[in-house]
Amino acid sequence: MATLRSVVSSSAFNAVRRAPKYVSLGRRGYAEAADKIKLSLVLPHQALYNSQDVVQVNISAATGDMGILANHAPSIEPLRPGLLEVIESTGTSKKFFVSGGFATVHANNSLTINAIEGAPLEDFSAEAVRANLADAQRTLASNGTEAEKAEARIEADVYESLQYALGSK
Secondary structure (H helix, E strand, C coil), X not given: CHHXXXXXXXXXXXXXXXXXXXXCCCCCCCCCCCCCEEXXXXXXXXXXXXXXXXXXXXXXXXXXXXXXXXXXXXXXXXXXXXXXXXXXXXXXXXXXXXXXXXEEEECCCEEEEEECCEEEHHHCCHHHHHHHHHHHHHHHHCCCCHHHHHHHHHHHHHHHHHHHHHHCC
């Protein structure tokens, strides 16, 4: 203990003793129905939303599905292939399928989603998804190269996620 006292100067101890006992931290509250979040949903070739007010955004994050409302804690979430649902101020719901990307929740009630690929869910045909999934699974079961099988595994994962999203239409 004597060596600790000799290492730390007495001014350091005085500073610690003078520190306030209670530190006021910012408080988070619950989102009110009138609270909005500004959404920017961007694909490499177009912006689907550009700082538009929305009520809620539901995403397929790598850690699990999550809903984002106003006053959400700031975070960065990697996206997995899946459903992205936007609940607009009018109460209408728009659903998109995204193949991946990142969602960034900012402290100022804004959300930026950068998606690799995305399209409205109604643009997809359930029959075409089933057929393409079957093709990818056949390639996986074949005697193809490791590269072909890796590509087929990615395709199968995306088509399975798309098939699930279409089932929740």
